[in-house]
Every structure is written in structure tokens, then in C-alpha cells.
Amino acid sequence: MTSCAEEGGCPSDYIAISISAICMILLLSRLISPFVVHKVPRSKGSGFWIPVIQVFASCNLLLSIVLSVNFLDFKKKYWWQSCYVWAVWVEGPLGFGLLLSCRISQAFQLYYIFVKRCLPPIRSYIFLPLLLFPWIAGAAFIHIRKPLNNLCHMGTWWIIPVVCLHTLYVATLVGFTAAIRHIEFRFDELRDLWRGILISASTIGVWTAAYILNEVHDDVSWLQAASRFLLLVTASILILALFSLSSSQPLLSQISLRRREPLEYETMGQALGIPDSGLLLQREKALVIDPSEPLDKLLLNKRFRHSFMAFADSCLAGENVHFYDEVHELSKIPVEDTVKRIYMARHIIEKYISAGATTEVNISHRSRQEILTTSNLACPDLFNNALNELIQLMKTNLVRDYWSSTFYLKFKEESSMRSNSHELEQMRGWNYSPRLSSVHGIDDPFHQEHFPKGSGCN
Template sequence: MATCAVNGGCPSDYAAVSISLLSIFLLIGKAVAPHLIHKIALPKGSSFWLVTIQIIASFNLIVSIVMSLGFLRFKRGHWWSSCYIWAVWVEGPLGFGLLLSSRIVQAFQLYYIFVRRRLPPIRSFIFLPLVLLPWIIGAAFLHTKKPLNNRCHMRTQWIIPVICLHALYVAAMVGFTAAIRHIEFRFHELKDLWRGILVSTCSIGIWVIAYILNETHEDIPLVQIVTRFLILVMTSVLVLVFFSISISQPLLSLMSLRKDEHQEYSMMMGRALGIPDSGLLVRTESLQSVDSNEPFDKLLSNRRFRQSFMEFADSCLAGESVHFYEEVQQLDRIPDSDHVRRIYMARHIIDRYIAPGATMEVNISHRCRQEILSTLDLAHANLFKNALIELIHLMKMNLANDYWSSTFYMKLKDEAAMKTVDHELETGGWNFSQRLSSVHCTDDPFHQEHSPRKLGSSTNRDTELQLREKFP
């Protein structure tokens, strides 16, 4: 026992390593399953790289503990096995520090978007290094002072500052989460954060106790083996349960939604938020033919025309403006009092169409774009009004003229004509109202029954003529 407590390779060590490997596989599976199984598109920007960073940080944290605490039998004579690489840099700034910093950035985003109702003033790729900076400074300081021995244990006076740094980041995440506790989220953002805090607090509590015992009782083999096992297992539990995708991709919470050729991603967002008639053509839609002389904004309000025009624009690889118009129409169906859903939809529209480098970035002026990105109220009713005005004018000038001579418009006219005929047959049908026939009764091949009143008056006139002939 004494030998494996120092050199590693105890049965409990291999069991802990197996648990950690399983947690890594489950972590990666949880991240990629929605995209592979349910065909949900990969998010862009911070929604993607924040999640990726959390996975990398979780992997670094687990591997650094395995390497620094000597779970496996290997000699530390090589440079790659240095305690300051694994126990200081990989476990600190690149492991626990990076993992907690990513979660703090997500909580910071939730606070600004749903409490302050505006986009965060600092971009995530700038804010994350600032949050991580204390860990980098602390690692550089430890590397300079070199307090670790050949078994990667440090002296008691260094343990308290290290534990305080861990606790400081947990407290920061608790503070941001407490600031958004009153928001009624549509999905599971707050629940995930609170669950992460609860699990991380319990795990870190056990982890801290085991870490302190492991550092201070280096001469007791049994304590080394047990505490080493607890440290790695608690870390595996921490990174697995602590990981969750929050505001970055709310559609991942709705596994019943699938992306196929008939269901656009934008319509999925509308359905996810429960917006009425999202992406559906209602049966009460106008059946009248489209008049090209009508104002273009009025034509776009007709959903049958808008669907046909969208298909034409997509065929020209210029459908971003029409899709943007469609999603803003969905946003307008959300009541002004429902701030949370309006913020969800507004942020989705900004990420998809407005933000620089967005997947379907629309062609609007810089002034209009900055007006949206710097808004003080993401739930404002006229947030995208100016952008819509510019895009409608752009569509009218560029796409509309070609549309009127396209096969898409011809197909729309034919469908409207056919539906108009079908509608008249359904509502009118055969007219069985009573009317006089131009054929007299005995010669009427259909033997129609004539109106009693008119038939009676005709019979009276015939009788009167017969009487006059007999009695002149």
C-alpha cells in the first residue's frame, strides 16, 4: 500500500481514472448529441466557443489531477511530467479557473440580457480573459516561488490562498445567479445554473477537504489513497453535472423539434417560444390574386405571397431579408408585456441576422445596425423598425422586379386561381333556389316546381282570357 500511495497504480486509482474517463465521454456526448441525433445546427459566436471552452477546461482539470497526484506509475524525470505544468498551469488557469470563468461569463450574459434588457457591454471573448486574469497571475506567482515538492504537494501557508481563489470564483457565480433569480425563464437557464452551483458547492466542499488532507498528511499512505480517489471522483462529478448549455442555445432543450427540409430553423425558434402560427399558413389566408401595383409592404403582409417570394429569393441566394421579415413578424405576435419571450426572440434575430459575421447577415446601414446592437431595451416594440424599412426598400428595388416575371409568381397566380374556384364550389355549390323555367310545365324536361305565387298569378290570367273569348 505504501508503494502505490507514493508511486500510484492502486486499484482505487484505476477505478477513479475509469470513472473520470466515463465522465469525459458522457460530457462530450451531452454536448454533441443534440446536433448529431436531432440535426440542430451548430450555434455561432460565443454560443459555440463558450461551450467548447467548458469541455476543454473539464478535460484539462481531470487530466491535470491524474498527472499531478500520481494516479499512474511514471517517473517525473521528464519535462512533460513537471508538477508546475500540471498542478499549477493546467489545473489552475486552464482547468478549474477556465471552467468557472466560462460559467461566470454565461451568468453575466443572462444578467445583462434579461435584467438590464440589453446586450452585454463587453464582448465575451474580452470578458473571459479578464475574469481568468487572477488565475494566470496566481499561476505565474507560484511558478516563480516554486513551493511544490517532487510529489506536487505544497506547504500549508500556500494552501489557504489557493482555496480562497477557488471559493472566490464560486461566490462570483452565486452572486450573478442570485441577481437573476426573479426572472421567469422560458427554458432551463436558471435551473441549470442553480443546479451547477449546488452540485459544485457540494463537490468542491468534499474536494477541498480531501485536497487539504492530501496536502497535509503526505506521510500517511491510507489518507493519500482515499483522498486522491475522492479528489478525482468529485472532479468527475463536478464537470459532468456542472456542464450545461444555457442561454446560448435554448432550442437544445426541446428535443421534440427536428430540423428537416420542410421546417426552417427560424420557424423552430418560433415554435419553441410558443408563438401562434409560427411558420404555418392559415386556412383563412386571403385567396385573392396578388396585384403587383399594390404597395410592396402590403404584399409582404400576405403570407401566401411572402412564402412564394421567400422561395424566389432563396433561389437567388438572397433570401436573408425575407427570412428576417418573417421572424420580425413572429416577434410582433408576442405581447409587449411578455418581456422574456420577446428578449429570447430579439436576441435570436440579432445573432442570426444583425451581428457582424452572422450566418444570415442582412444588408443594412451601419447606423441602423449599431442602433440595434446598442439598444437599451431588447424587448422594445420598434427595435427592428428601421431595419425593416431599409430592407423592404431594398427588396422592392432589387428582387421584386425580377419576381413578377419569374415562374414563382406564375405558380402563385395559378394556385390562387385554382383555390378561388375551389372556394366558390365549397361555399356556393349547386344553386337549388326556386326560379321560373323558360319552358312551360308539360315541356319542362326537368319538371321544375315553379313558385306557387307566380304560378297562381299566371293561371288566373289564362282563366280570364278564356272567359273573355266565351263571353265577349
């Protein structure tokens, strides 16, 4: 035990614990605030539970350091106070190992989605335990051999493999990130991921040095105080860097579980900059809808599609039309723009295709597996079979009732009004006088009568 610990604790210990508590509060606020402040919808997949596990691992890492390197002076009477519980299991598999495994899992997903252009072959709930297995095996081996002394320190020959295991996971994370360095991400995932890795790598370097000094030189009181201070402070910075400065999922709705864009987009199409995505242009020409025409042709008209979508929503069957609408938006993205197409395709899969999705569509198992096992997420024909099935389903269940609904009557009335308004606007905007047509700006006494081309509300 160090001399200042015998006197009630070093001042540096109190400072380190205070910094650790502040970082943990900031970390929890970054996890909770998107759902409380920005009302971000909670994802059911790994985009939600991996960051939650990461926060859990961060808490374990900080708590294990506090309880295993003599920040608190108490007698270890019970098994849960043992050095092997905190310095081996909580710090290793449940702390640092779990924290790095979460980040590797996310980088692994980015690699397969954007480089391989397919969904990861291993689900995250399987891949994460596989990553943790070396940590669990190492912790079990140390627990059996029991090399720790009464200060929870181990000898030099035990420190070497432990540090190598830490370094291996950092190198794996850097390797997956380097493999996606050439991808031009839409939402700056790679830039944030690299920034997080650079800060984390430098922090881990200091943390490893402090860890070695704390383990080897347990007879030097001032070195023990300085090393445990660095251990806790650098670990606090590490957990914030890994969570806040790197992406958790390549989607706008949840990036590090917080809003990153100054504008709030209602659809992924708007976020990706697809022209006229989700908008009904006021100056769009009204078209006469013929009920005898095929549904797939009628759905190409945006105003009809929105009217039909509202009717389907009222029948609690709107997911099919929403799926069609988003696939139609996907078709606007050029085939050569693979990154945008992958973003949109991944969004559609998570929202409509994946089992248990919030708006899962009713398609055959064969079509679903074709999408989930595709070798090219940017393929233009990826959703064609599913789309054909859903159009047939809508023809059977929705179309006949729509033509006799108030939604169609309202759409028909609005189309008629827009058609009359468009004809009137053309008549008022027609300029019969050559003299007036050459007058522009405020010098034109009739400038209020002019309707410049392109004016209108988008």
C-alpha cells in the same frame, strides 16, 4: 510515496481512473452528439466555442489530478512532467479556473440579456481572459516562489489563498445566477443553471476538503489514497454537472449543446408558441394581389410573403425576406411579454444582424449599431429602421423581376384555385333545411356532407 503506490497502485486508484475515463467519454459524447445525431447547426459565436473550451478545461482538470497526486508512479525527468506544470498551471488557469470562467461568462450573458435587456457590453472573447487573469497571476507567483515539495504538495499557508480563489469564483457564479432568479425563462435555463450550481457546489465542497487533506497530510498513506480518490471522482462529477445540467445559451437550437424539447421546431416563433408561426392555414381566405400596391403592404399577406420568399431564395437574396418574416413574427408577441420578445430579438440579432452571421442582411452601419447597442431588447421599434432599409432594397432589386417570374404565375394560379374552392365549400356547407340543421352526430344520414367550422389542416 504511499505504500500501495509502491506495490503498483491502490485498487481505489484504478476505480477512480475508470470513473474519470467514463465521465470524460460521456462529456465528449454530449458535445458531439447534437451535431451528429440531431444535426444541430453549429453556431459561429460563443454558443459553440465556450462549451468547447469548457470540455478542454475539463480534460485538463482531470489529467492534472492524475499526474500531480501520484496516481501514476513515474520519475519526473523532463520539464513537462514538473509539478508546477500540472499541479499549478494545468490544474489552475487551464483547468478549474477556465472551467468556472466559462460558466461565469454564460451567466453574465444571461444577466445582461434578460435583466439589463441589452447585449453584454464586453464580448466573451474579451471577458473570458479577464476572468482568467487572477488565475494566471496566482500561478506565476507560485511558480516563482516554488513552494511545492517532491510530491507536488504545498504548505498550509499556501493552501489558504488557493482555496479562497476557488471559492471566490464559485461565489461569483452563484451571485450572477441569483441576479436572474426572478426571470421566467421559456426553456428552463435558470432551473438547469441552479441545479448545476447546487450539484457543483456540493461537489466542490467535497473536492476542496479532499484537496486540503491531500496537501497537508502527505505522510498518512491511507488518507492520501482516500483523498486522491475523492479528488478525481468529485472532479469527474463536477465536469458533467457543469456541462450537462446548466444552459450554455438561451436559445432552443443549442441548450447545453443538446436537444431538450420533445418536438423539433423549424423556427424560433414555433418554439416560443407564437400563433400560426410558419404555418399556411388551408382554410385561410385567398386574397387578390394587386402589383401596384406597396411592397410593405403586400408582405403582410402570408401566402404572398412565402411566394416572394421562395423567389428571393432562388435569386440568392432570401435573407431579406426571411428577416422581414421573423420580425413580423416578433410583432405578434405582446409588448408586456418581455421575455419572449427578448428571446426572439436575440435570435434575430444572432441570425441576421451580428457580423459574420450565417444570413447577415445588408443594412447600414448606423442601423446595425442601433440594434447592437440598444438599451432595450424588448423594444417594439428595435428593427424598424433596418426593416425600412431592406424593404427599399427589395423594391429595387427583386420586386420587378418577381412580377414576371414563374413564382408569381404559380402564386396567382393557386390563389385562383383557392378562391374557387372556397366559394364551392361555402355553397356545399350552406344548409337550406331546418330539419337537417337540427340533426348531429352519427344519426345524421348526411353527416359526410357537413364541413364543421374550424376543420382543416394546420
